[in-house]
Every structure is written in C-alpha cells, then in structure tokens.
Amino acid sequence: MDLVRHLRYxxxxxEELHFGNAAIRLGMAQPPLxxxxxxxxxxxxxxxxxxxARQVRLTEAGRxxxxxxxxxxxxxxxxxxxxxxxxxxxxxxxxxxxxxxxVIAALVAGFRAANPDVRLVPAEIWTAHQVSALAxxxxxxxxxxxxxxxxxxxxxxxxxxxQGVLLAGDDPLAEAGEVHLTExxxxxxxxxxxxGEPGWHAETLAECRRHGYVPAQVHQGAGLGLVxxxxxxxxGPKADVxxxxxxxxxxxxxxxxxxxxxxxxxxxxxxxVAEFSAVAVRTLxxxxxxxxxxxxxxxxxSRRPGMLA
Amino acid sequence: MSDPDYAALFRMAGVTGWLHxxxxxxxxxxxHDADEPVPLASVFKLPLLVxxxxxxxxxxxxxxxxxxxxxxxxxxxxxxxxxxxxxVTMSLRDLAYLMMAVSDNTSADVLLDRVGMEAVNTMLDAFxxxxxxxxxxxxxxxxxxxxxxxxxxxxxxxxxISRLRVLDPARTNRSTPREMTRLLSMIWRDEAATPExxxxxxxxxNMQVWPHRLASGFPYDDxxxxxxxxxxxxxxxxxxxxxxxxGGRYAVAVFTRSSSTAVIQPRADAVIGTAARMAVDHLxx
Numbered sequence: 001m002d003l004v005r006h007l008r009y010x011x012x013x014x015e016e017l018h019f020g021n022a023a024i025r026l027g028m029a030q031p032p033l034x035x036x037x038x039x040x041x042x043x044x045x046x047x048x049x050x051x052x053a054r055q056v057r058l059t060e061a062g063r064x065x066x067x068x069x070x071x072x073x074x075x076x077x078x079x080x081x082x083x084x085x086x087x088x089x090x091x092x093x094x095x096x097x098x099x100x101x102x103v104i105a106a107l108v109a110g111f112r113a114a115n116p117d118v119r120l121v122p123a124e125i126w127t128a129h130q131v132s133a134l135a136x137x138x139x140x141x142x143x144x145x146x147x148x149x150x151x152x153x154x155x156x157x158x159x160x161x162x163q164g165v166l167l168a169g170d171d172p173l174a175e176a177g178e179v180h181l182t183e184x185x186x187x188x189x190x191x192x193x194x195x196g197e198p199g200w201h202a203e204t205l206a207e208c209r210r211h212g213y214v215p216a217q218v219h220q221g222a223g224l225g226l227v228x229x230x231x232x233x234x235x236g237p238k239a240d241v242x243x244x245x246x247x248x249x250x251x252x253x254x255x256x257x258x259x260x261x262x263x264x265x266x267x268x269x270x271x272x273v274a275e276f277s278a279v280a281v282r283t284l285x286x287x288x289x290x291x292x293x294x295x296x297x298x299x300x301x302s303r304r305p306g307m308l309a
Numbered sequence: 310m311s312d313p314d315y316a317a318l319f320r321m322a323g324v325t326g327w328l329h330x331x332x333x334x335x336x337x338x339x340x341h342d343a344d345e346p347v348p349l350a351s352v353f354k355l356p357l358l359v360x361x362x363x364x365x366x367x368x369x370x371x372x373x374x375x376x377x378x379x380x381x382x383x384x385x386x387x388x389x390x391x392x393x394x395x396x397v398t399m400s401l402r403d404l405a406y407l408m409m410a411v412s413d414n415t416s417a418d419v420l421l422d423r424v425g426m427e428a429v430n431t432m433l434d435a436f437x438x439x440x441x442x443x444x445x446x447x448x449x450x451x452x453x454x455x456x457x458x459x460x461x462x463x464x465x466x467x468x469x470i471s472r473l474r475v476l477d478p479a480r481t482n483r484s485t486p487r488e489m490t491r492l493l494s495m496i497w498r499d500e501a502a503t504p505e506x507x508x509x510x511x512x513x514x515n516m517q518v519w520p521h522r523l524a525s526g527f528p529y530d531d532x533x534x535x536x537x538x539x540x541x542x543x544x545x546x547x548x549x550x551x552x553x554x555x556g557g558r559y560a561v562a563v564f565t566r567s568s569s570t571a572v573i574q575p576r577a578d579a580v581i582g583t584a585a586r587m588a589v590d591h592l593x594x
Contacts, residue, residue, distance in 0.1 A: 182571060185323065210465040212571030214323055301463040305387035306519050307572050308540050309351060309412035 004076050006040040007069040010048060013037060014066050017056045089118040091272045094130040094142035096258075098192055098222045099288075100239075106287040110279040118272055126196025134263050141273045143280060146257040147199040156260035156277035159290035161237055163254040167245045168230035174245035181253055182212030189215035190232040192222055204235065204254055211253050237289055257293060258284065313587040315341035322580035324545070324565040329486035330588035333494045333550070333558040339588040343487040346440060346478035347564040350450075350539030351412045352548055353443055353482040356492065358513070360429040361405055361420055362506035370423060372402040378419055384448045385462075389413025402509075409513045409537060414447035421446050436501075438492060441484035450475050450482075450541075464542040465570045475541050476566075489548040489562035497550055497558055511535060514549065521575070522547040523561065526582025527589075543567045545574075547581050551589055559592060561585040 009026065013033070016022040023030040041048050048062035058066065091111075095104055104122055111120045123139060130142035131150045146158060165184065167174050173183060189208075194201045201218075208214065219232050226232040228243050235254050238246050260277040284290040319326035329343035365372040377398040378390055388411035390397055390404075401423065404416040421429075426443050433441045445453065455461055458469040474480040495501040496510050514535035522545070524534040536549020548562040563581045567574055 182569075182574075185576075206467055209467055209569050210571060212323075212569045212574055214568040301465070302573055303387055304573065305392075305411070306521060306538075307578075308387045309519065309538055 001039060001043060003043070004072060006036055006043070008073045009033060009036050010040055010062075011066065011069050011073055013049070013056070014058055014062065014069075017058070019056065089272070090121055091118050091141065091269060091276060092121045092123065092139045093276065094125045094133055094139040094144075095122050096126060096143065096145065096192070096197075097124040098236075099124075099143070100237075103283065103287045106283045107280060110283045111276055114279060115272065115275055120276075126193060127200070128196050128198055130261065134261060137263070140266065140269050141260055141262045141276050143258060144261045145197055145200045146259065147203060148261070149199070150261075152264050153261050154264050157281050158257050158259040158293040159281065159284050160293045161256045161258070161284075161288060161290045162248075162252040163235040163256055164238060164246050164248045166224065166227050166234045166236050166239065166241070167247065168227060169243050169245050171230065171233075171245065173247065176247060178250040179247045180211070180250040181208055184208075184213045184215070184233055187215065188217040188219060188226075188232040190219045190221060190224070190226050190234040193220045194218075200256070207253055211251075251299070253299075258290070312339065313591055315584055315587065318584055318587065319565065319580060322565075322576045322583075323569055323574065324567045324577050324580060326566075326580070326584060327486050327564045328562065328584055328588060329490045330559055330561040330585065330592060331490050331494065332592050333497050333560055337592050338487075338490075339591050340487065341584075344440070344485050346483050346485055347546070348476050348478050348541065348544060349441075349482040349484050350475070350541045350544055350546060351414075351417075351447075352484070352489065352537050352539040352546055353445075354408050354412065354417050355489070355537045355548065356429050356433060356438075356441060356443065357417065357421055357424060358405055358409060358510060359492065359496065359501050360432045361401070361424050362502040362510060363432060364424055364428070365402075366503045366506050370401065372405075373400045375399065376401055376404065376419065378404070378415060382415065382419065384414040384418050384446075385451045386412070386414035386447070390415035406513050406516070410516045411518055412538060414451075418447045436492070436495065438484070438488045441488045441492070443482050445475070445481055453481075454542075463572060465572075467570060470542050470570055473542060476544060486548075486562040486564060490560035493548060493550050493560035493562075497560065511550075517549075519547075521578040522581040523549045523551070523563070523585050524582065525579050526584075526586035527551055542572075543570055545577055545581065551585070553593075557593060559589045561588060 012025055013019060013022040016025065019030050019034055023033045026033065046061040047059050050057040050059050108120050108122065125133060127144040127148055130139065130144055131148060133139045134142055134153060165179050173179050191201060219226055224234060224241060224244065227234050260280050262273045266273055315326060315328055326341065327345050327347055328341040331338040364370050375398050377396060379396045384391055389407040391414045404419055407413040408416040408420060429443050453474050454464060457472045457474055458464060464470060496507050499507045501507055514537065515533060517536055519538050522538055523536045527534050531554040533552040534549060536547045539546040543566050546564040551559045551561060563584050565577060565581060567577045
C-alpha cells in the first residue's frame with residue numbers, strides 16, 4: 001500500500017472528525033475513504049478512530065500517531081517540491097496589485113524558464129509597502145512605480161508605460177478618438193491608494209492640474225467598479241474590459257514609470273535579483289507595452305497673446 | 310430677491326472668483342467677496358492711465374510728444390512693442406493706447422517711468438482708494454516670477470505657482486473689486502480727470518481687443534463693453550464698463566484664480582463674462 005497517501009487521508013479525517021467532510025476536502029467519495037482508513041488501521045494494527053459515538057473521535061493511538069503522520073506527509077511534500085525545483089531556492093518578489101494578471105503570469109513563467117531551480121513567490125503589494133518590505137527583507141526584489149525615494153535601495157532600468165483613460169462605455173468621450181485631459185473636467189478620478197502609491201499620486205495629480213483637469217474627488221482603490229458605474233474615470237494601460245472604454249490621452253501627459261528595486265546589501269540573492277530584473281524588463285516590454293525611458297519631449301505651451309495679456 | 314449664486318458659477322468653471330458690479334448712475338451694487346484684496350496683474354495699467362491723463366491735464370507732460378522706445382527697453386510680453394523688434398517712435402498717448410488695447414507691457418513701463426509710481430499712489434490716496442496700490446512695474450512683475458521659480462515662462466507647476474509673489478496681494482500691485490468699479494465709475498462720470506481726458510480714456514478702454522472675458526457675457530451689437538484684462542498664472546481678470554442701449558451703465562470687476570495651472574482655459578475666461586452678466590441682470594431687475 002501507499003503508506004504516505006493513506007497517512008494523508010488519516011490526517012484529513014482527523015482534522016475534520018467527519019468522514020463526509022474529509023471526503024469532500026480530498027475530492028473523493030466517502031466509502032473508498034472509509035475503506036482506506038480501515039486498511040491503514042489493519043496495516044498499523046491499531047484502531048485510529050472511535051466510531052461508536054455519534055461523532056467520530058480519535059483513539060488514544062490515533063492521537064499519538066497524528067503528529068507523526070503530519071510530519072511524514074509534510075516532509076514527503078517538501079521532498080517532492082525539492083525534487084521539482086532542484087536546490088529549492090526561493091525568490092520573494094513584490095508586484096503592484098493592479099499589475100495585469102497576465103503580466104504577473106508572464107513574469108513567473110519568464111523567470112522559471114531562465115532559472116528552473118528557483119521558485120518565484122510573488123506578493124501583491126503597493127510601492128510604499130514594497131519599500132518597507134525590502135528594508136525588512138520580507139521580499140527580495142520589488143517592482144515599483146516611480147518616483148520613489150528610499151535610501152539603501154538600488155533600481156533596475158526604468159520603463160515607461162503611457163497611460164490612457166478608462167471610461168464607462170456610455171460616457172460621451174468613449175466615442176472620441178483621443179481624449180485631452182482637460183476634457184475630463186467634471187469627472188471624478190479613481191487612483192490606487194495614496195498611502196501605497198504616494199509618488200504616483202502626487203505626480204499624476206500635478207500633471208492633471210497642469211493640463212487643466214482638477215478632479216472634484218479622487219477615489220482610492222484598485223477595482224474598476226466605480227468606473228463601470230460611471231462615477232469615476234481611471235488612468236491605465238490599454239485594457240479590454242466589458243462595459244468600459246479605453247481611450248488614449250492626447251499628448252501622452254500621464255506616463256507610469258516602473259523599475260525593479262532591491263536592497264543595496266542584497267547578499268547571496270544578488271544573482272537572482274539581477275536575473276529577475278532582466279526578465280522583468282523583457283517581460284514588461286513584451287506583455288505590458290512598456291518602453292525604455294527616453295528623454296520626454298519638452299511640452300509645448302501655447303503663447304496665444306490673449307491668454308497672457 | 311436673492312443674490313445670484315456666484316460661488317456655484319465660479320466652481321463650475323474650475324475657479325474661485327471675486328466680483329463687484331455697480332450701476333454707475335444709481336449706485337446700486339452687487340458683489341461676491343468684493344472687498345478682498347486681489348493682485349492686479351495687468352489691470353495696474355488702469356490707474357496708471359488715469360494718472361497719465363491727470364498729468365497731461367495739469368500740463369506736467371505733453372501727451373502728444375513723440376517718444377522713442379529703443380529695442381533695449383523692451384519688457385517681456387506677447388503684444389505691442391513687447392512683441393516688436395526695432396526702435397519705435399510714437400506719442401505718449403499712442404503708447405497709452407497700446408498699453409490698454411493690447412496690454413503692451415513695454416508701453417506701460419515707458420509711461421510708468423514718465424508718470425512715476427508714487428504719483429499714481431498719491432492720486433489713489435486722493436480718490437480714497439487706499440486698498441489700491443502700485444508696487445511693481447511690468448518688468449518687475451516678470452522678473453519676480455523668474456526669481457521666485459528660478460526659471461522663465463511657462464509656470465505650470467503647482468509648487469511654482471504657490472511661490473509667486475505676483476499672486477500675493479500683499480507683495481504686488483493690488484486692489485479690490487469694489488475699488489476697481491469705483492475708479493471706472495469716476496472715469497465714466499468725468500470725475501477722474503477733465504471731461505476731455507475721461508472721454509478719451511473711455512474710448513481707449515472700448516478699443517480693447519479681447520472678446521473672451523467680460524465682452525463674452527454681452528454678445529449684442531447694441532451693448533458696448535470696454536475694459537482692461539489681467540492675466541498671470543492661474544489668475545484671470547477683467548474690469549470694465551457695460552453700456553446698455555437704454556443708457557444703463559454698469560461698472561464690473563471680476564477676478565478669478567483657477568485650480569488648474571493650464572494656460573488655455575476657455576471656461577475660466579468665459580465665466581468672467583457670465584458672472585458679470587449675472588450681476589448686471591441682477592442690478593437691472
């Protein structure tokens with residue numbers, strides 16, 4: 001018999017103390033589960049459960065073996081994990097929660113292809129929280145939005161993603177080819193949380209003011225519900241969301257700048273961090289339409305005499 | 310009858326506004342924060358014009374005397390001599406015309422040198438307009454913006470804007486909406502200078518070229534609108550007089566500050582006309 005598998009069944013039944021529930025958790029029918037527990041009891045020569053009462057209980061022997069069984073199951077799982085990932089290295093990364101799922105998937109896949117030995121563990125956290133997570137060592141490398149000021153951090157190549165505007169499908173501007181920021185007047189704006197993206201907040205809102213758009217209210221959040229409801233607009237890369245329209249912004253005034261970030265004193269993981277940075281640059285260019293940060297062309301400001309006299 | 314909701318009107322246009330309007334003949338008035346000190350921007354050219362006329366009336370200067378403005382005396386600006394390249398010779402009163410009709414900064418500073426800033430302030434004191442004060446020439450206005458921000462035009466950064474002395478009534482040419490309508494009323498009632506000079510000032514004010522602010526609120530062939538605009542980063546203003554076909558005459562002063570720093574904001578320009586119209590309609594009711 002496959003002892004480890006039977007021990008796993010035992011652990012689940014012991015946790016649920018209910019054969020029906022345990023069977024659901026294990027994704028199998030109840031009769032074969034009962035049979036396998038019986039076979040395990042025969043194999044070990046002791047009863048593990050007391051089925052006489054209305055509720056299933058662990059016997060004294062069952063209690064004794066439960067801890068040991070858990071240990072064995074966990075170790076075997078870890079053994080399999082190690083077998084899959086060679087030396088079992090783990091690189092913990094932070095990514096902004098509003099990064100498209102497909103981009104996160106491409107990052108993980110791209111990194112795995114280059115480093116099959118290292119497991120990438122992504123956590124979705126905003127820039128400001130990534131900065132503290134990097135300082136505390138909770139993550140090894142982050143993908144942050146600029147501007148970000150943090151001593152002791154090094155940054156990878158900065159990439160730029162021009163932002164368009166997401167509008168409710170029935171917004172009159174949804175028909176326009178391009179939208180000038182000033183035409184958003186009267187609409188409220190949805191932004192990522194200010195606490196998590198302070199630099200992006202300040203920069204974007206200042207740019208809006210420069211271009212004649214001062215939102216009456218700035219909502220904070222990552223979901224697009226308010227946009228769908230027609231109560232706000234949001235800036236973002238081109239996206240195909242049912243019920244929403246995406247339009248480019250005339251003159252590309254709003255651009256998101258991102259790069260990887262890591263602690264200057266990263267130590268042993270330095271190679272992996274460098275590898276991740278390289279994969280991130282490649283992936284963000286391919287999957288997220290980002291480009292090298294060029295010198296932004298100087299914005300032309302009209303000198304119509306009547307506006308200045 | 311309740312006062313019009315000026316605040317809501319200004320808010321819709323993305324600005325904060327200060328307004329005073331009065332019937333020049335009956336003295337009836339309407340206002341919205343009408344006694345707040347406001348930066349004058351190019352409206353400082355109006356009291357300068359009045360003192361220029363008074364000195365001409367008094368024989369202190371000859372308004373028709375040819376004056377040569379050499380290219381090196383140019384002051385920044387988008388119009389008039391400021392936009393020209395070569396030496397120019399014209400009479401003082403033609404310089405005054407350019408100063409008012411197209412807000413020419415170079416002409417204004419030539420006249421200010423001639424008339425004297427303190428003479429203008431003394432005249433304002435004599436008129437009882439002690440909330441109106443000149444401190445800076447056109448050149449000084451531009452230079453202080455460069456000093457405050459460390460760079461030249463354009464000024465679009467909210468941080469830069471908050472540092473500009475030219476937007477702080479305590480540190481630049483200043484007045485209040487109410488004092489501006491009083492000065493205009495004096496010109497229209499022949500009290501600011503001799504009747505001949507007042508008549509000429511009214512003609513010059515009616516020759517101002519800009520249609521987008523005060524005049525935009527009165528789009529009728531038989532309504533006359535004369536005035537003087539003023540513009541600085543986020544500041545848009547016009548003070549002027551509207552004359553109705555039935556003889557009604559109304560002095561109006563509207564000052565606005567926009568929350569956006571964009572230079573081109575047609576709604577912020579137009580609300581000056583809309584608010585003025587609202588006030589005049591209120592006075593005519």
